[in-house]
Amino acid sequence: MELKLKLEQLHQRVNGLKEQIQTEEATKNAFVMPFIQILGYxxxxxxxxxxxxxxDIGTKKGEKVDYVIRKNDEPILIFECKHWKENADAHNSQLHRYYHVSKARFGVLTNGRVYNFYAxxxxxxxxDEKPFLTIDIEDLKDSSIKIxxxxxxxxxxxxTILDSAEALKYIKAIRKEFEKEIENPTDELVKLLVNRFFDKPLTANRMLAFKEYAKKALxxxxxxxxxDRLKSALNINETIKKQEDNRVDVADDSTDVSKIVTTEEELExxxxxxxxxxxxxxxxxxxxxxxQSYFGVLLDDxxxxxxxxFHFNTTNKxxxxxxxxxxxxxxxxxxSLDEIYGFRNQLHQTVDQY
Structure with missing residues (x-):
């Protein structure tokens, strides 16, 4: 994904330069403008x-938004930027004012590291008070990049954006409620679940008990x-590793056997x-x-x-x-071969590391 690759490169740039960026203007030049450029503008x-x-808002003159992106002579995006150390969320009221008079459908509030998209x-x-999309340069998500x-x-x-924005808005809201339920199940959720298998009255004491049961069950x-997902991933990795080992072993075994000469010194x-x-x-x-080139000793073949x-095929061994x-x-x-005994510690250390 070309967009993801460019964003990852921007992430490296941000990490490498941020400590040297002292002002909001420098943040815009070093981080935000490259982001806009990555979007193709x-x-x-x-x-x-x-x-x-x-x-300009009413009688208040001279108000300026940092960037307006236009397409087909129409404003589509406005950007309000802050210094990279600032929390961009703290300034959404400022973007809110600009949004009202800009005629753009989307607003972006950013500190060069986090980009909050509003509609x-x-x-x-x-x-809206809350963003429907957040792009965190330091924690890129494939689902967000797709949007x-x-x-x-x-x-x-x-x-497409409006459809995605609406879906994201409600998905985030549902997810937030779900996380609350996991942390502290509500009476409504407990009743919904328990009534499916428990036909006795839910007294106050039983409700308290079932709330704890629900919390543990979730x-x-x-x-x-x-x-299960981790085990599945580990099993896949182990299978791949075994396949690679087999390929390596087959490659080694395919060496022209007729050219291999095992000497008495090697066996000794x-x-x-x-x-x-x-x-x-x-x-x-x-x-x-x-x-053909050496005699090897392997652990577990x-x-x-x-x-x-053993490299014994030359004058020096x-x-x-x-x-x-x-x-x-x-x-x-x-x-001499007797000197091999002097490498006891190295050989033991090698086995230990496997």
Whole structure:
């Protein structure tokens, strides 16, 4: 999703620069203008993005909204901006005044990090008290980004936005009420649920008991649902990992066997390593894996769990250990096979990390 990628880049920009942004004007230039640009509007075209647009209210002159976005010569969005450290919600009364005289259908109140989108769903030409959409640059949600696409220059669709805005408004309200019920179930909810299976009178004492039961039941249900989702995700990841392991193993096994020569020195070195590791693990878990370039020792015959490798195919012989991680092999020169015993700690450490 191109829009999401651009917003994520803006997030990185905000995080990297915000401590250096000291004024509201700097916030607008560094954070808000790039956001408007991401939506596809030409911030350098004063007929499309109008800065400091006059919004005189009655006898009060000189009132200006930070930006007005126009499309087809009609205002569609107004932006009121605050310093990034300020809570944008605290200034919605100011945007409310501008909205009333701007003729735009949507208003945005922002501090460059959080963008609150308002409409007039309750009363025509009077901005609602609460936003129907919030875009938090530091906590981007795919569902919100999808709605934001309707505000882009190429994707702007008034009817789609209004339909989404109304749905979002009521979904947020229902969600808020649901969260209240989870925290403290009301008598109405308890009666609704209990009357489906309990045919005795609900006395005051029984109501108190059932309220506690309902609270616990809701909590357990939500926690188990989350747990099931996590288990499902973990199972999927484990399946993918096993498939990757199998692909790696198949690739290794496909090496031209005719070119692999296992020497007596390699077998002797393997027996030394095996003897060292038997102090920690069962011998059945220590597996050899010879290849054209090295002789490997694996834990559980798993290519992703290398214990060590013997590089004996050159004049100098090396023992490669993985005590610093499976992707951080360290080659050690061997003057004799007996020196392998000196790497006991590294070999034990490697096994422990798996």
């Amino acid at each position: 030409d911030i350098f075209n004063p007929t499309e993005v109008i800065p400091e647009h006059i919004c 007039d769903l309750e009363k025509p030409n009077i901005m 934001l696409e309707s505000f882009t220059k190429n994707g702007y669709n008034l009817e 909590s357990i249900s939500i926690n188990e649902s989350i747990s 070195a393997f027996q030394i390593v095996k003897a060292i590791l038997r102090e920690k693990i069962s011998a059945t878990r220590i597996a050899p894996r010879d290849t 798993n290519n992703r769990k290398p214990i060590c490798r 090396y023992l490669e250990t993985f005590h610093n991680g499976k992707d951080a092999g360290e080659k050690n020169l061997l003057n």
